[in-house]
Amino acid sequence: MHDMKRRTLVLAAGVVVGGLWGAPAMAGPTPSMLSNTCAGCHGPQGVAPGPSIPTIAGMPYNFLKLMMTEYMKGDRPSTIMGRVAKGYSDVEIDAIAKHFAGLKWGVQGGASVKGKSVDPAKAEKGKALAKECEKCHEEGGKKQDEDTPRLAGQWLEYLQVKIDDYKTNEKYPQPKKMKSQMDKLSVEDLDAIAHYFAGQK
């Protein structure tokens, strides 16, 4: 009995200080075990070859965590992510968000089907229209802070799908500032903005 108690105590202590056997930072699957399964859709190391599933590598931790949590709770409409995100606990979502936030944004070559390509005329028009957007999505959409996702070089079709989500669903979750801009701009203007950001490197 004495041994048993001791073992239980040691185990409990292990959990508290953040890991059994000192290896993974939590009980259950490691962050990479959890995150590696995302690659099948979001590309190796979170860099998607397109044309429409977004690259998630290097996105801000807060952004990734918020998105996954909203998908998990059913607060964010989706085609498939709601069904997937419900498979993870808060702790696991936190680990996945940290994992991808720690990877490097990149452009994955090698895809044999190219996505819709950026139209330079639309991108030019979009650049002029994107002034308000760039107050948060700074430096041509490259800069990412706490919860602002990168737009520069993101897949065009993904940005277009998101615009459609924002414009067709009043309740689609988004920051107030974002919503006020979305409401002001026409679908056509937003499409031009999508071309502009997708074309940034």
Place this chain on the structure above:
Amino acid sequence: MYNLTRRHFVKLTGGLAAAGLVSPMFPTLGRASQGKKHVVVVGGGYGGVIAAKYIRMADPSVTVTLIEKEKLYYSCPLSNPVIAGFRDMKVQRWGYENLAKHGINVQHDEVVEIDPVKRSVSTAKSASFSYDKLVVAPGVDFKWDAIEGYTEKASEKIPHGWKAGPQTLLLHEQLSAMKDGDPYIIVAPPMPFRCPPGPYERASLVAWYLKQHKPRSKVIILDAKDKFAKQPLFVGAWKELGYNIEWVPVNEGGKVTRVNADSMSVHTEMQEYKSSAINVIPPQKAGKIAHAAGLVDKTGWCPVNQKTFESTVHKDIYVIGDACIATAEIPKSGFAANSEAKIAAAAIVAAFKGEPEPDPSYVNTCYSLLSPDYGISVAAVWAFKDNAVAKVSGGVSPEKATPAFRKQEASYAESWYQSIMVEMFS
């Protein structure tokens, strides 16, 4: 040397020294005795390639040899659009040349024998490789004898198209050439088989083609089952899209008992069906080498430890992908093979380091196309709990959805394909 078997003796006298027995053919591919671990992966598909890559990523000190017969890989997922004529076969084709960049030694050869005691494999080109751990990912093989008359030879006239390649193109040719008004016949197999929604995706896309080009024709599915994957979604879409598809389940006489390739006919117990375009997807079992190595049980598939994918028959051999028996819920899909490969790779690397078996996370996502702009999906996440694989979440696309939703999923199907293939072959 006293326990040398006759088989090994034949090999030795034939001048083919089994590596690890006498002098290794590949001196760099040493075993534990030399401190360097060697993993051999049999089969370069959705499972095998990922296992090889992830072992190298997790521990670059491990030597990995991938043995795959073919020099080119043709993906089954998204090959149905090739049959329906809206996708080029070239988009399905990939090569193994980039794997060397990851330190994977690729051998284009066929493993014909596995010796689980000596821990070595021998190949058709008479090479021999010793291993510390072996990953077996051979995919499926067909039960040629299960439907009378459906032999490998017969499949040259009545293709299965269940391994992407020349048969995929043959199915496209037959569809293009068939007479308007003739039926297109698909014979669907019993469970378990590779890609459970596959026959119904194929039926949908053939119907999409027929609607435009041969409006008097219809698809007849003769099924050995009375239900199928994503059924309400498929059936709903067939109605919505105006497809002419007749599904004959087993309880209404759908089971095909005989095939005649000379007269281009298939027979159920009740009826004979004739057409110039017939697709028989035969009943399946684990790939040939799994049988030769005795890795299968009486079901014809390979039982494995659900946490590590190590064979429960032979130690140090891991069976992943279509050939293994994951829990009944995890389908024989490309994505499942990819997920299983990552779990097995982590288990192998942990075992080399003397660490406990890692807790796995299993995921499947699978898209089916019903037209170029109409996609549906199934997804699931499983965890290992109380010594078993337990589903945590998942489900199929909603039965009611807007055309924009279906179009998004069709686009994600393409993106899924690009991501999973690039993960394998870049």
